[in-house]
Amino acid sequence: MHITEEKTQRHTLAVMVDNEPGILARIAGLFTARGYNIESLTVSDVTADQAVSRITIVTSASAHVMEQIMAQLDRLVPVHSVTDLTALGPHVERELALLKVSGHGEHRIEALRLADVFRARVVDTTINSFVFELTGGREKIDGFIALMRQVGLCEVARTGIVAIARGDKAI
Template sequence: MHIKTETASRHTLAVMVDNEPGILARIAGLFTARGYNIESLTVSDVTADHAVSRITIVTSASAETMEQILAQLDRLIPVHSVTDLTALGPHVERELALVKVAGTGDHRIEALRLADVYRARVVDATTTSFVFEVTGGREKIDTFITLMREVGLIEVARTGIVAMARGKNAA
């Protein structure tokens, strides 16, 4: 007897919500209570009057579980809309990371060379360290961090994914 198991795939969701205290906790609680993992989470208000916020959530789930997540999010009262950008089609995803690297001599020169290749900007420099700002897709940032480990990586801070559908349609 074979049991059919559906594999989880990565989904990027754009959730438009009223900008009110507690909404982020309610959404995170919805994921936690049902055992869904949030891989990335970003929030920002997106209207001139600060009334609406956009929450971008990256999660992995089977198609069936994804349907449940979307339905449950859509039922929350302060939620205006929920869009699965992954299911919608082509979309743009970006992330920002600050990467602190220490080193002298050849390691310092190599860190600057790699930063140039990855179009990372130096946002702070001392005689013994740099803080680089790098933006792009998750893979680019992961690779940059991996390379910096070899030349003196000290610390990393990442924003999480922000995403938007391509073309004229809005989430």
């Protein structure tokens, strides 16, 4: 008997839901109960009347498991739609990170030089530290963090991924 393992792929999901208490817990519970991992999760209301929220979830799964996740999310009552942006095609993903870097002398100069290369903005500064703001794809942020570790990285805060499909169609 030969069992083939399905290849897992990273998927970015956009889930439109009623903006009501408990929906995020229900969605997270759905993932937890079935042993699915959420790699990134962001939520924000997206309508003028704040009635609808968009939840962006990044997870890795096989095609079969992704079908199950999509079907289970779609069955939740306050869910309007579930879109797999990865399957839909080209899309734009961005993340925001704040990094606190401390240092003196050459380390301070190098931190500023690297920030310039990565187009990170200084949003706070003291005699001993900087707080940098950086937006971009996950790889860019990971690369900046790795370099900042070498010059005095103290703390990192990340928003998680937000994503939107390219082109003129809305989900």
